[in-house]
Amino acid sequence: MLKKLTVIPEQCCGCRICELVCAITHFQVNNPKKSAIRVVSTYPHPMIRMPIVCSQCKVPVCAQVCPVDALQWSDGIVQLDQAQCISCYKCVESCPFGAIYAHEECEYPIKCDMCNGDPECVKKCPTGALRLLPEIALGESKRLNNVLSYTAMKEIELYEKGERKVIRYAEVGKEEL
Amino acid sequence: MSVKGGYFKKELSVDLTTGHIERQDLSDSFLEKYIGGRGFGAKLVWDNLRRHDFKIDPLEPENLLVVAPGPLTGLYLPSSGKNSFVAISPATGLYGDSSMGGGFGVELRQTGIDVLTLRGRASELSILFIDGNEVAILPMPELKGKSCLDAEAMIKERLGAQVAHVATIGVAGENMVKFACVNTDWSRNAGRTGMGAIMGSKNLKAIVVRGNKDLPVYDVLGLMAEADKAYKYMREHTFFKMWQAQGLMNVVDYANLTGILPAYNFKDSVFAKSEQLNGATMLNQYKIGDSACFSCSMCCGNICLVKSGKYVGTMTEGPEYETCAMLGPNLGIDNFDAVLSAARLCDELGVDTISTGNIIGAVIEGYEKGILSLADLDGREITWGEEDAILELIRKIAYREGLGDILADGSRRIIEEWNDMGKIILQVKGLEQSAYDSRASMSMALAYATSDIGAHHTRAWTVAKEMEEGRGWSDDEKVGIVIYHQKVRPLFDMLGVCRLPWIELGLNELHYQKFYNSVTGNALSLEELLALSNDIYDLTRLVNTRLGVSRKDDSLPYKVWANPPLTGPNAGKVINQKDFEKLLSLYYEKRGWDEDGKPPASLENKFNE
Secondary structure: OOEEEEEOHHHOOOOOHHHHHHHHHHHOOEOHHHOOEEEEEEOOOOOEEEEEEOOOOOOOHHHHHOOOOOEEEEOOEEEEOOOOOOOOOHHHHHOOOOOOEOOOOOOOOEOOOHHHHOOHHHHHOOOOOEEEEEHHHOOHHHHHHHHHOOOOEEEEEEEEOOEEEEEEEEOOOOOOO | OOOOOOOOOEEEEEEOOOOEEEEEEOOHHHHHHHOOHHHHHHHHHHHHHHHOOOOOOOOOOOOOEEEEEOOOOOOOOOOOOOEEEEEEOOOOOOEEEEEEOOOHHHHHHHOOOOEEEEEOOOOOOEEEEEEOOEEEEEEOHHHOOOOHHHHHHHHHHHHOOOOOEEEEOOHHHHOOOOOEOEEEOOOEEEOHHHHHHHHHHOOEEEEEEEOOOOEOOOOHHHHHHHHHHHHHHHHHOOOHHHHHHHHHHHHHHHHHHHOOOOEOOOOEOOOOOHHHOOHHHHHHHHEEEEEOOOOOOOOOEEEEEOOOOOOOOOEEEOOOHHHHHHHOHHHOOOOHHHHHHHHHHHHHHOEOHHHHHHHHHHHHHHHHOOOOOOOOOOOOOOOOOOHHHHHHHHHHHHHOOOHHHHHOOHHHHHHHHOHHHHHOOOEEOOEEOOOOOOOOOHHHHHHHHHOOOOOOHHHOOOHHHHHHHOOOOOHHHHHHHHHHHHHHHHHHHHHOOOOHHHHOOOOOHHHHHHHHHHHHOOOOOHHHHHHHHHHHHHHHHHHHHHOOOOHHHOOOOHHHHHOOOOOOOOOOOOOOHHHHHHHHHHHHHHHOOOOOOOOOOOHHHHHHO
16 A cells, blocks of 8 residues: 655654654764755744655656656655766755755755655654555545534533543534424 | 764864954864863863953953853754853853753754854954854844844844754843843743853854754764664653653642742742643643754643733743743742743843843842832832733843843842842842742752852752652762762763753663763763763862852852741741751762862862863
8 A cells, every 4th residue: 555654744843853863764874964854943923843855746846857767756656766867956946845855965866765665754753743644544634624623513621630622512403303 | 092973073263353263173182071062161161261360251252152062962862952052151250051952053063063162252243154164254233132033033034044043142132131041943042141141242143053064973873773762761751741742841730739839039939820820721721832952852842822812922932840930920920821921022032031030029029028119110010920010121121221220230230239139039159049949958959059050950950859758868868969960960961962851751871871982982981971070060160169159159048048938838948057058068078179168279180281
């Protein structure tokens, strides 16, 4: 089953452990500037921390602009063939998400290769902001949120062991039987 | 033995007066002996003092400001985002340091240096931009009067450097408020001992760093394996989730329960409405996001937003316990909205929340007791919990307006102006006390008294342990635990890592020994490392005794002797001065210092090479 590295920005705390793990895994160095995932933070308006990493697009813009066809989508990963790559960095500039990176000491663009299907960053993320999900599950939480926020629902609030909880329920029709 | 990893072996020294910028080599023996961070800072400040015959005015150009991450800063291991600022403190006139989290230290190291030293004074308000190998002092007078947050945003935009990290001062730093702090990543501060004032005295609004170098590590995979063990230990700890959720705010309940929470300028040590200001309230009603320093899985930072009412829209990272206690209960404020607002204001103006809360608390009590007249307060009354007046006073301190001009000079000046304030304000050596009451904890009292930078809790935070299990401690045990903390704790600041995984989650010191050895390729035992760490405590003591500190300065605030907390589990308790003096003598004896608190003169040779 095809799996996708998914980012949940609301869960990201901005610790950048993913950056370090990626750089160590691929380059054996402690250098967050050599990773294929970077946390971008804005503050205070709006306040967002979002890891930016390749989405492995099935119609990859990076591959379209690559003059030597060094980028190919196969088995859910946009693979960079270093033997073909001429390091023109057109892919870096064209990615709509800015998810391919360059470093002056690295010969090739730095791009997520999904660590052979088992990304290290997902394993080391302390807050669950990075997840590996089957494609079929993508959007599931949004769908669920959508359902839960259904406007005809009613809400009651309660505290259980000091934790706020909300119970939502639908008012069942009161009309005479 | 040569140092195989961990360092670029480079110091970047900048003279802001002449514009002279130089990269100097650091010797292996220097690196091995002082490790980094606070260790480098203490040694370089000591050398600078010797060059100036121990006569340095903290706010004059000759005061050296050392900015030092450690050899572990920026590496894959728990909470490695720390960076120390070290100089002679304007608040105490003695050794001072403060560390900040975030990502500034990491980026500073990635420019290829181990330590940055600053001296002199720029002719106009400037920033220092370290962009990899290129270093420039750029005049930016347009930053004058900008808040820390605005300045950071403006600088990033002006330089086109969104990925850069910026350590900046606010208006308080520019105006040399003696407890001004240095701010980075919008809300991480090197808060204590007035390091922001020193940047202000040098006309330096900000230090901007952008680097991309590999951090030197001797055994990368060995380090990673060790780090994974440490992360795993933390992840499996019972309190790990609670730390992620509440961070240091969980301490509010604990402090209130054990009676060490300052309320109404330490008149009391419990606060009736503390549940309105505790971690659960923060989590349930205010928190909108997590925030972590570099490589930290505990992510103790909380992004909080006020969602309704007078302060609607106020957003800040934090507050953590100290800020919440000093700007909340200590000022009689029971409204978390107002605490957040005050914390945000302090971030923007760039003042230390601990000293600010402490001083304003003393002002309110001083007015209540008639020591301060209405005229002293510029005609505006201020009483417990009066949010508007308190926020206004914070602003006046940063801008040095009216009463604020005196308060901005810290507790020493306040006591000079109004002698009786000495009985009300809680300070040691000129530094205002942190938010842990010491009246029921002899070891904490000793820790405050013997702390090198003044009444700050991080030097030896023994209060929790004494509250929990130390009721029957002997003098030996009390002194022992203080010395133990003072011996271990510098190590974290030297290595450039946060101590919270150790002190809060119990991550064993041995992990740090392994980290150090993997990074540097050395093979030191933990005892050897701790001996180096302990040396720094001796060294900073030498700095202080050379600057005139003696037994009389290792004392405690008047309140600790004379005014017990009114209610709570520690009601009626004070520190007995006779018992304390006895303990202090024992402390000196165990430290190998004389009855007056002076280390042996021969010790200086150790640090003079």
